[in-house]
Amino acid sequence: MKRSTDDRNTLYESSVFDLSFRGTSNDLSTVKVYTNRNSFQIEKQISFDSEYEPVTSLEYFAGSVLSSILLTLLEQSKRKGSVIEELEGVLNLSLENPLTMVGVKGYEEEPIIRKISVTVFLFADMEDHELDDFCFGALNKSPIYNTLKRSMEFDVVFKKLL
């Protein structure tokens, strides 16, 4: 069989996976986000109150970034026969211009996540160079990382647990 190299024959579904989400606000105060089979409620984009308990948009975002990186490592590990034996990650995020968000007069600059740093601690029975190749190879399979690294300063450091 002759393989097609013609772009016109490439199926859309083969190159793009589309998702859609619905968000509602019946009380005009909070937002309920619906996934395929679940939903979750968000009250605030961000909270500056250390005692505020509900998960905010920014926390979901950070959690999404960190979990995407850790999960991509775990997925790739399984494909290699579960090479990772222990895994933990820490994410630090710098939000620039937070005072614009709280409406301080005199601040007009757009709030933006300027920098994310992730440190991944992992134990795997591999040589250092082998582990680096594995980790960075796995990282390149994280769509969230690949998207964000183009729009901000995004550092990921891997530290081998001894």
Next chain:
Amino acid sequence: MSKDRMKVGAVIYDPRVTVIWGIIADFFKEEGLEIECVFYKDYEGQVDGLMNREIDIAWNSPLAWLDTYLRTEGKCQMGSMRDTDRDRKTCFIVKKDSGITSLDGLRGKTIGFGAIDSPQARLIPINHLHQHGLEYEVDYTERRFDIGVGLHGDHVGGELDAIRALEAGDVDAAVTLDLNWEAWQKDGTIDANQLACIETTALFDHCIFVAHPDFSTERFREWDTVLHRMDYTNEAHKKMMDMEGLKEWVEGRITGFEQLREANDYLKFFGR
């Protein structure tokens, strides 16, 4: 009497401070008096906002009080202050091994001050030196640490940088508010064995609520009355009061701003 929401201004340099104002607004609502908080980047903007009636009441630094007092020709109304705003003093700090034991020992030396507009870490201590025969730009060299200009010394960064410069030997003395000097000794920010306080200024007052001259005095008293119902033994109030650094709201007074007025006259800070 108008029951429109009172508009209260506050200067915010850290978004976490808005939590305090959220608690205050919720408390006033529970007490049947709704307020609207308006946040400003700096005190000059806040005093502008008060003057053009964008707000009715401003939580003012002592220098912002003076600015308002001068702009309204003394007609602005004074409200409450925190218990911790009363009877503050500035400390003159030197290294213990410097041999400097009094203000006179600072003659010809370099003194580290806070931001240009800090009442406690520049204006008042400069006036104190003047009162004791050391003239600005003549008898000593000023080294200023301009952190958070516009915040009137609310940010401790300038004072701490001055102390760090003293520790590093870059200046011969540094000035700082008594509360900071005490706190930094307790929490280990500074090594109290290496530094000594050789002089303190006379007592002065700090922040105060100020209302526009045309704002209803009756409504301003209503504001004060509700404010004074805050109770440190109430767990919900305690959180806000701890964050704002007070245990009790007390009656305001302007006698504690005398040194600042003298400093303004001496340095012609507002150019009036």
